[in-house]
Amino acid sequence: MIKVESLTKTYGAFTAVDDVTFTALPGRVTGFLGPNGAGKSTSMRIMVGLTPASSGFAEVSGRRFADLPNPGLEVGVLLDASAQHAGRTGREILTVAQQTMGLPSSRVDEMLDLVSLSPTESGRRVRNYSLGMRQRLGIATALLGDPEVLILDEPANGLDPAGIRWMRDLLRGYADQGGTVLLSSHLLHEIEVIADDLVVIGQGKIVAQGTKAELLRSAGTLVRTPNVQELANALTASGVSFAPSHATGSADALRVDAEAELVGKVAHLAGVPLVELRAAEGAGLEEMFLELTADTQRDGAAA
């Protein structure tokens, strides 16, 4: 289990992580979702003690990370697959971790097998690795100590589709055996297919969290019509709240906070033709996510 409580990190006037509180539960994959620069990596670095928090705290398996006697056996961590000495071979990097944790050397071969790095590949220096191979090596390092908790920052980066599928099955199996998995991503769809729980972060703050089912359910109804303005007026008159939606890629859609049936009735009474009417599913989440991204981009342009 990972518990993060009121975590805040400031750099001068800039708040990178702002009062973040969430819990990642055993047996579940928790997706930590946010655009680039939202504070995901900083939060994860604080969890494993690489960055000191300004206030608040994070606990793994009920203890502060620094209080774990042999952290590698309890928490598997992959923060940046490229952060390895480029002059070491893949096997040597695993051996260094294996010796630090005090494990038998056979674990190294088991892990190389698990992540499908061949003896030739593991004998090559990491500077010659593709990003995908580095990710596999990073996963191997994280799993080496058979930990109960995994903290992975963008583990799917650089993997090919088959690799992403492999990673997904691996993490799913790991959580099904009672492990706690926290993984971050800036890609909604990547997280959607694997996570049980979601924590969405933007500009350092949590903007949504809950089970994936809850977050997708709360998204309302998506409706498309050529007469957007008329429908908007009718919905306002009926006291139903709505927002313009960009889910279809054009301006002809609305996301309505009501059941599809009600929206259909309102449209029918107003005589507005509908092109599409369906549960918005991920659309709400996706829009929230796009807004977050747009905000950070605007800030980037202003800075």
Add this chain to the structure above:
Amino acid sequence: MTTIALEQETRRVPRPAPAPIPLSRIASVELRKSFNTRSGFWLLASVGIAAVIATGAVLLFAPNDQLTYDTFGAAIGIPLSIILPVVAILSVTSEWSQRSGLTTFTLVPHRSRIVLAKGIVAVGTGVVSMVSALAIGALGNIVGSAIAGVPTVWDDGPAFLADVVLFNVLGMLVGFMLGLLIRNSAGAIVAYFVYSFVLPTLAMLLADSQQWFRDLQPWVDVTYAQSALVNGTMTGEQWANLGVTHLIWLVIPLIVGVRLVLRSEVK
């Protein structure tokens, strides 16, 4: 199917807390890390290579009356006094320059233990390298005098050799300190050359022109104080000079460097 499910369930029952990682294990891993890259391996190999080349050069070029152990020792000592501090620098800075610190400091979150382990390895490497190099020099002395047909002269006693080893270990610790302080390979190596070649030259120029500095120099110029170690027997005052200058130029910056490493963010 049920059995598998049960096994999987029981696999994650709370396990007893693992034993803490002993310092000896961290030190042995750090020792391995100083050999297991190509650059690290060749850097350490170059200690032996330099000792052999220096010994060979003395055998070839030194006049017969200078074929003494002191000549061999001096020829070997100079390249080592440059290589060994670089070994110490890289053992620290590679964690930042190569970013392997992300893993190192996650597997061992108490950074002071990593720093201590690296310090032990640096001093150990320094002592072992110097003893091996001096042994190669001794071999050269025996072979050289036999070839030239002159008596074998052992003009450096154990006390002086211990001073020479200390001189090189201090040099390594200076490199180690600069590594912690700067945490960047290129920057720390440049700083080391400024520290041990540029500053002494400036100090010498200043001492030549200013009487007050000439009187003060043994107490503030660290290289000046160190050089006494390799220039014959040390007096009590020279030991005091060595202590004071290293307090200013090694111990205090080392404390600052360690604090920086303990507090800094590892990215």
